[in-house]
Amino acid sequence: MSETTKYASAVAAVKAMENTLLNRSDMEQLINAASKAETEALLSSKKGTFETNAETVWNMIRDYAPDCRETEILLYKNDFHNLKAALKASVSGRTAEKYYIRPTNLDLDKLSEDLGSKNYDALPEHIRATASEAYDILVKTSDGQLTDSFIDAAALAAMQKSAKSFGGEFMRKYAELTTVCADIKTAFRCSKMNKQKNFFETAVCGSESLDKDSLIKAALGGTESLLGFLETAGFGEAAKLLGISGAQFEKWCDDIIMELAETARMRSFGPEPLEAYFIAAEAEQKNLRIISVCKEFGADRETITERMRKLYV
Amino acid sequence: MNSLGITLAIVGAVCAALFAGIGSARAVGLVGEAAAGVVSVDPSKFSKVLILQLLPGTQGLYGLLTAILMLSRVGVIGGGAVELTTAQGLMFLAASLPIAIVGYFSAIAQGRAAVAGVGITAKAPEHNGKGIIMAAMVETYAILALLVSILLIYNIAI
Numbered sequence: 001m002s003e004t005t006k007y008a009s010a011v012a013a014v015k016a017m018e019n020t021l022l023n024r025s026d027m028e029q030l031i032n033a034a035s036k037a038e039t040e041a042l043l044s045s046k047k048g049t050f051e052t053n054a055e056t057v058w059n060m061i062r063d064y065a066p067d068c069r070e071t072e073i074l075l076y077k078n079d080f081h082n083l084k085a086a087l088k089a090s091v092s093g094r095t096a097e098k099y100y101i102r103p104t105n106l107d108l109d110k111l112s113e114d115l116g117s118k119n120y121d122a123l124p125e126h127i128r129a130t131a132s133e134a135y136d137i138l139v140k141t142s143d144g145q146l147t148d149s150f151i152d153a154a155a156l157a158a159m160q161k162s163a164k165s166f167g168g169e170f171m172r173k174y175a176e177l178t179t180v181c182a183d184i185k186t187a188f189r190c191s192k193m194n195k196q197k198n199f200f201e202t203a204v205c206g207s208e209s210l211d212k213d214s215l216i217k218a219a220l221g222g223t224e225s226l227l228g229f230l231e232t233a234g235f236g237e238a239a240k241l242l243g244i245s246g247a248q249f250e251k252w253c254d255d256i257i258m259e260l261a262e263t264a265r266m267r268s269f270g271p272e273p274l275e276a277y278f279i280a281a282e283a284e285q286k287n288l289r290i291i292s293v294c295k296e297f298g299a300d301r302e303t304i305t306e307r308m309r310k311l312y313v
Numbered sequence: 314m315n316s317l318g319i320t321l322a323i324v325g326a327v328c329a330a331l332f333a334g335i336g337s338a339r340a341v342g343l344v345g346e347a348a349a350g351v352v353s354v355d356p357s358k359f360s361k362v363l364i365l366q367l368l369p370g371t372q373g374l375y376g377l378l379t380a381i382l383m384l385s386r387v388g389v390i391g392g393g394a395v396e397l398t399t400a401q402g403l404m405f406l407a408a409s410l411p412i413a414i415v416g417y418f419s420a421i422a423q424g425r426a427a428v429a430g431v432g433i434t435a436k437a438p439e440h441n442g443k444g445i446i447m448a449a450m451v452e453t454y455a456i457l458a459l460l461v462s463i464l465l466i467y468n469i470a471i
Contacts, residue, residue: 005343008428012350015435016358064350268347268429
């Protein structure tokens with residue numbers, strides 16, 4: 001069957017599974033629950049035995065569309081996080097198991113083994129060069145923060161590169177938006193911490209929508225200069241929210257990714273609805289974590305509602 | 314005896330059955346893929362998605378009907394094949410084209426619409442009928458093409 005009608009079966013299965021995602025009314029009930037225990041009981045009655053955690057959803061997507069390479073880009077952030085954990089564990093002689101995030105494209109045992117033996121050529125292509133460079137940075141500078149920032153920026157660059165090389169329009173936009181959000185966040189934090197230019201150069205990735213050099217130049221001038229630059233660069237709302245609170249900016253980031261996911265929801269073919277469902281499942285988990293934490297600390301209804309991410313269904 | 318005339322008529326009958334049949338096979342297969350995806354998650358929706366899968370199969374039947382009518386008209390079925398001139402043979406060939414071409418493309422288009430209908434059934438089974446109606450709309454053009462093919466077959470003077 002041609003490319004334009006690919007993954008008909010997987011997309012139809014995903015559409016059937018979308019019914020298991022929590023909708024607005026379900027979320028309202030969870031928010032209105034009197035306690036964390038009541039929230040958990042309600043959640044269990046709504047979800048039953050059907051799990052929509054990222055790993056289950058990922059395994060399902062791989063079962064239905066095992067040849068869909070571009071969906072792997074969705075896990076790059078986990079892959080690079082795991083690289084960070086494995087690298088630090090390798091240098092410090094500890095085990096990284098409890099710091100790993102799943103699902104991941106990496107064979108985690110092999111990752112530890114290859115990093116331990118410095119056999120970088122055996123690593124998957126998308127993390128190979130980063131692993132070697134990050135190791136050098138870590139042993140030369142012993143600066144964990146710099147190494148983390150380097151790996152985070154490399155993850156974004158790898159996402160953009162892979163999306164351009166074998167991803168579709170949806171995945172290219174996803175990589176672009178993810179990079180924009182991460183770059184703004186990094187630039188703002190580094191600007192507040194009065195970091196030097198070379199740190200910015202390592203930590204900021206850059207994208208077509210947000211030029212790296214211009215962003216660094218603005219951030220070096222202070223947070224006001226950065227917010228002013230973001231307004232002129234077409235990210236006025238992000239700048240406004242960043243000026244109010246980091247939490248609201250984080251919500252904006254998640255919401256624009258969800259808006260992108262919604263564009264794929266109506267399609268009947270292609271990998272986009274599968275990717276959108278994975279994004280939706282991740283967002284649902286995030287919302288449930290927000291509710292759970294807020295309930296634990298006794299936050300009021302308004303506070304929880306304000307923090308809730310946009311829903312897919 | 315001019316055998317080219319009858320050969321062209323037979324080629325016409327083959328085209329009608331072949332292209333409309335290929336279109337239907339591809340489309341029914343495509344909807345079947347989508348239907349299987351839904352049934353793998355929720356087997357109770359089998360009967361609802363089965364109707365959608367059957368819809369693009371009709372073009373293949375129209376192609377078969379056209380081929381039988383044409384072969385019967387020129388006497389290949391029923392014995393005593395009539396002698397046709399090259400011009401008459403070409404006319405029969407032309408008569409097969411509406412259902413051959415429209416049948417092929419409308420089956421594919423209907424298959425895509427039916428897959429979208431499977432999506433509706435998956436998410437909102439109570440709106441399954443709307444998905445069926447949307448996919449069935451494409452059928453109109455296959456029926457029109459069948460009508461033209463039949464009118465031509467019965468009005469070619471032999």
